[in-house]
Amino acid sequence: MTTTKRDAGVHVQVRGLRVVGSRPGEPDTTIVHGIDLDIARGEILALIGESGSGKTTIALSLMGHARGGCRIAGGTVRVGNTDVLALSARELAALRGRRVAYIAQSAAAAFNPSRTILDQVIESALIHHTMSKAAAQAKAIELFRALALPQPETIGRRYPHQVSGGQLQRLMAAMALITDPEVVILDEPTTALDVTTQVDVLRAFRTVIRERGMTAVYVSHDLAVVGQMADRIAVLSEGVVREIGATAQILQAPEHPYTQSLVAAVTPTDLPARERTTDTTDAPLLEIRRVAAGYGRRDAKGWPEKMILNDIDLTIRRGETVGVIGESGSGKSTLAKVIAGLVPSCGGSVLLNGDPLPRGLHGRTRDQFRRIQIVFQNADTALNPVHTVERTLARPLAFYHGLKGERARRRVAELLELVKLPSSIAQRRTTELSGGQKQRVNLARALAAEPDLILCDEVTSALDTVVGAAILDLLRDLQRQLGVSYLFITHDIAKVRAISDDIVVLYAGHRVESGDRHALSAPPLHPYSHLLVSSAPEPREGWLDEASERCHRPLAPIGDVASDPDLCTFLARCALRVDGVCNRTAPSLRTFGNGAQVLCHRTEADLALLQAEAAPAL
Known part of the structure; x- marks a missing residue:
C-alpha cells in the first residue's frame, strides 16, 4: 500500500479534493470544488447540506469511491498514513470494509432477503480474514448487545424482513463495525426512521463509536440530528464548505448566511393561523368506518393471521388534509393501502362520496381507481428507471382519459408546470433527476388521473429539510388550485402539523387520538x-x-x-x-x-x- 506523511494528530486528511461529473458529449461539471478537511482520531465530523451539496460525494471519496458518472479529478485523501487515491483496485478492496466502513441510508437495500442476518453481518470479517467464523459470530452478538438490539443471542437467526426498520439500521451498523474499522461513514442512517426509533438508533450509534474510539463522518441534512452526534460540523452547499466549526458554535452562533438558514429551518416556531376553507357540515369525500385489516392466511371467519388495523374511523372532506402519524408498524401505510384497495379490509367499510368501495381491487371501477391515487415514499422504486418522464406521465393520461399524441404531450407539459418542473425535463429518464425532482414527477403522475384524493405515504421522509419543505409548499399550492384532498402519512410531527387540517395518531393499529392540528400542538395529549x-x-x-x-x-x-x-x-x-x-x-x-x-x-x-x-x- 502507498503511504505518506500526514499532519500530527490528524487521522483523516483531505486536501484539494475535486470531483466531477460527466455525460457523453458534454463538458465535465464540477461537483466538489477543492475541499480541505482534517478529522482527528476519535472525532465525529458531520457533513451537512441540501441534496446536491456534495456531502455524500465527499464521504465516499474517503473510500476512494465515486458514484456512477462521477470521477475524482484531483486532490488527496489520507487515512492514517495511507494515500487512498493512490491505491490500486485490489488495495482499495482491502481498505473498504476493513479500515473504512460505510453505513448507508437504506438498510433494506443493504441486506440480502434470502440469507439470515448473522451470516451477512459476519461476512466482511470472513472476507478480510480478521477472525474465525466462530469468533465473528461471538463478536456480532457482542455488537448486537452494544447496539441495544432485542434478543441479541438469537436476532441473527432471523431474516431481514423479520425485524423492524430501526433494528435493521442497527444491524447494518453491526455489519460495518464487525472488522473494527478505523473510520466509519454514516450516510443519512436515520433519515427514514420515526422519531422514537431515531432516538434509540442515534444513542446506540454514538455509544458504540465513542466507546470504541472510532473516527466517524456523519452525513445528514438535519442539523438537529447531527447536533447530538458530532464534535464539529462542516456546512456544505454547491460542493463548497461554507462554514466549519464546533457543534455548539454552529448551532448557537452560525456565521454564514446559508448556515443561518439551515438553523432557522429546524428551529421550532408557532403554528401560523390557518382557517378551514370548507364547511365541516358538508358531506365528506371519504369515510372510514371501523375498518380492520391485516396480512397472512385467513381463518374460517375471514380474519387474517396478523392483524394490523383495528376499528379505525376517519373522515376526509373535500379540499382538506388529514394527517396520520405514528411509529413504524403502527398501521399508517396499511391504512393507505386499504383505501387504495391494495390490501383488502376484513371488517368495516370505506365510503367514497357516500358509496361503499369494494374491499380490494377486484370490483372497483376505473373511475374509482382514478379518483383515489397513491404517492409512495420511495420515488426510486415507484418510477420505472428506463422510462422518460414523458412516458411515465403519458401512461395514466392514456389509461384514464384516452389522451395520446400531441394532446398528451401538451398535458404532460401542463402537469410539469403544475409541479414546478421545466418542460425540458420530459425527455430525461428518472434516474437522471434529483430526489426532489423524482418526487415531483411521482406527484405529477398521480395528478394526471385528476383525482379527488391523493394518499401521500411518507412522501418527504427521504428528502432533505429544504427540499421536503418545498414539496409541502407544492402540495398546499395544488390543493388551493385543484381542490384535491390528501391523506398525509408521516412520522414527523412538524410536517403533519404544517400541512394538516385534522390529525389522527395511530399506535399498534389503534386510533389513540384525533383532533385538529391546533389540538395536537400542546398538552393534554394521549x-x-x-x-x-x-x-x-x-x-x-x-x-x-x-x-x-x-x-x-x-x-x-x-x-x-x-x-x-x-x-x-x-x-x-x-x-x-x-x-x-x-x-x-x-x-x-x-x-x-x-x-x-x-x-x-x-x-x-x-x-x-x-x-x-x-x-x-x-
Whole structure:
C-alpha cells in the first residue's frame, strides 16, 4: 500500500479534493470544488447540506469511491498514513470494509432477503480474514448487545424482513463495525426512521463509536440530528464548505448566511393561523368506518393471521388534509393501502362520496381507481428507471382519459408546470433527476388521473429539510388550485402539523387520538402522542440524552394484565399507566375541551398536570 506523511494528530486528511461529473458529449461539471478537511482520531465530523451539496460525494471519496458518472479529478485523501487515491483496485478492496466502513441510508437495500442476518453481518470479517467464523459470530452478538438490539443471542437467526426498520439500521451498523474499522461513514442512517426509533438508533450509534474510539463522518441534512452526534460540523452547499466549526458554535452562533438558514429551518416556531376553507357540515369525500385489516392466511371467519388495523374511523372532506402519524408498524401505510384497495379490509367499510368501495381491487371501477391515487415514499422504486418522464406521465393520461399524441404531450407539459418542473425535463429518464425532482414527477403522475384524493405515504421522509419543505409548499399550492384532498402519512410531527387540517395518531393499529392540528400542538395529549412530540429532535446539545431518558424511563410496577384484547395497546410503554385500571379494563374514548378525542383512562386534567410536570419541549 502507498503511504505518506500526514499532519500530527490528524487521522483523516483531505486536501484539494475535486470531483466531477460527466455525460457523453458534454463538458465535465464540477461537483466538489477543492475541499480541505482534517478529522482527528476519535472525532465525529458531520457533513451537512441540501441534496446536491456534495456531502455524500465527499464521504465516499474517503473510500476512494465515486458514484456512477462521477470521477475524482484531483486532490488527496489520507487515512492514517495511507494515500487512498493512490491505491490500486485490489488495495482499495482491502481498505473498504476493513479500515473504512460505510453505513448507508437504506438498510433494506443493504441486506440480502434470502440469507439470515448473522451470516451477512459476519461476512466482511470472513472476507478480510480478521477472525474465525466462530469468533465473528461471538463478536456480532457482542455488537448486537452494544447496539441495544432485542434478543441479541438469537436476532441473527432471523431474516431481514423479520425485524423492524430501526433494528435493521442497527444491524447494518453491526455489519460495518464487525472488522473494527478505523473510520466509519454514516450516510443519512436515520433519515427514514420515526422519531422514537431515531432516538434509540442515534444513542446506540454514538455509544458504540465513542466507546470504541472510532473516527466517524456523519452525513445528514438535519442539523438537529447531527447536533447530538458530532464534535464539529462542516456546512456544505454547491460542493463548497461554507462554514466549519464546533457543534455548539454552529448551532448557537452560525456565521454564514446559508448556515443561518439551515438553523432557522429546524428551529421550532408557532403554528401560523390557518382557517378551514370548507364547511365541516358538508358531506365528506371519504369515510372510514371501523375498518380492520391485516396480512397472512385467513381463518374460517375471514380474519387474517396478523392483524394490523383495528376499528379505525376517519373522515376526509373535500379540499382538506388529514394527517396520520405514528411509529413504524403502527398501521399508517396499511391504512393507505386499504383505501387504495391494495390490501383488502376484513371488517368495516370505506365510503367514497357516500358509496361503499369494494374491499380490494377486484370490483372497483376505473373511475374509482382514478379518483383515489397513491404517492409512495420511495420515488426510486415507484418510477420505472428506463422510462422518460414523458412516458411515465403519458401512461395514466392514456389509461384514464384516452389522451395520446400531441394532446398528451401538451398535458404532460401542463402537469410539469403544475409541479414546478421545466418542460425540458420530459425527455430525461428518472434516474437522471434529483430526489426532489423524482418526487415531483411521482406527484405529477398521480395528478394526471385528476383525482379527488391523493394518499401521500411518507412522501418527504427521504428528502432533505429544504427540499421536503418545498414539496409541502407544492402540495398546499395544488390543493388551493385543484381542490384535491390528501391523506398525509408521516412520522414527523412538524410536517403533519404544517400541512394538516385534522390529525389522527395511530399506535399498534389503534386510533389513540384525533383532533385538529391546533389540538395536537400542546398538552393534554394521549401519552403516546406526548412521547412522539417530545421525541422530535431539537437543534441543541444535550437533547438526545433528555429524549433517551423520556423514552426509556423506568415504569412503575404493575400487576397482572387481564386477557382482554381491548386493553390499551400502549400499556407496556406508558409512564402514566394506573395499576388496577389500565391493566384490568379497556380505555374509553374521551373528548377534551380542545375538541381532541383521546383513547385513555386518564382525564383531561390528569394528562395536563402530568405532562406539564414532565416538561418536554413541545
